[in-house]
Amino acid sequence: MATSEQFMARANLFMQAIVDWEQQLPDLSWQELAGVTRVGQAAVFSIDMINGFCHKGALASPRVEAIIPMVVDVFEGAYAAGVRDFILAQDSHTPESVEFASFPxxxxxxxxxAENIPELANLPFADLYKIVPKNSLSAFHGTGLGNWLEERADLQVAIVVGDCTDLCVYQTAMHLRLHANAHNLPLRVIVPANAVHTYDTPVATAAELGIHAHDSEVLHLLFLHHMSLNGIEVVRAIK
Structure with missing residues (x-):
């Protein structure tokens, strides 16, 4: 078993490799997706872009709020490219939610x-949104979204944006990837790194509050990298 010094040396090398990987992420253009953005062939999955993670409440994060313009850009770019399926999976917890044992x-x-952020709610094509209320980190457990996916055998591209990179975004992107793998479907699952993020709880703050530390920059990169390892297309941005 490695000593703490050996472990830290390995960790530093690994994290530097991930930083280098992230700096080389390519952009993707809507033109490159033009052949598969017709109705029924592409969908945008927006995860938890609601007030409680962006603008108010115990879990609102300035890091998540900062990605709103990029998420809006994805919505507008997708609509202009012909996408008409916008799936908005959103926390809508019951008062007795057992998740509150882990999060406030x-x-x-x-x-x-639990409402849409106004930046998305006020887009002119908001009537197309399929709102999927969820009571857990997964958009597919207890929501019926799995049935929607089963009926979309022609789906070619799934773009995932929102928060949090290491929690609900990861769960959604991995479910889509694993579903496609299990059924041998040629589905491209795409995560634009500039349109996802996670919250930050520094080590000192966590120690003071007696809770788990959560370094947003480290976990954001680690989970982007892990998604890429599993066949999810992580790009810098879609332009």
Whole structure:
């Protein structure tokens, strides 16, 4: 078993490799996707872009709020390219949600925290949104979204944006990837790194509060890298 010094040396080398990998991420253009953005062949999955993670509440994060313009760009670019399936998976917790044992109460059904951020709600094609309320980190457990996916055998591209990179975004992107793998479907699952992020709890703050530390930059990169290892297309941006 490695000593703590050996472990840190390996960790530093590995993290430097991931930083180098991230710096070389390519951009993707809507023109490159033009052949598969017709109705029924492409979808945008927006994860938890709601007030309770962006603008107000115990779990609102400035890092997540900062990706709003890039998420809006993806929505507008996708619509202009012909995409008409916009799946908005959003926390809508019951008051007795067992998830509140792990996270502070947040985004409860019927509150403004569980509502769309206005930046998305006010887009002119918002009537196309399929809102998927969820009571867990997964957009596919207890929501019926799995049935929607089963009916979309022609789906060629799934673009995933939102928060958090290491939690709900990861769960959604991996479910899509594993579903396609299991059924031998040629589905491209794409995550633009500039349109996803996660929250930050520094080590010192965590120690003071007696909770788990959560370094947003480290976990954001680690989970982008892990998604890439599993066949998800991680790009810098879609332009």
């Amino acid at each position: 109460p947040h985004c409860q059904a019927g509150t403004s925290e």
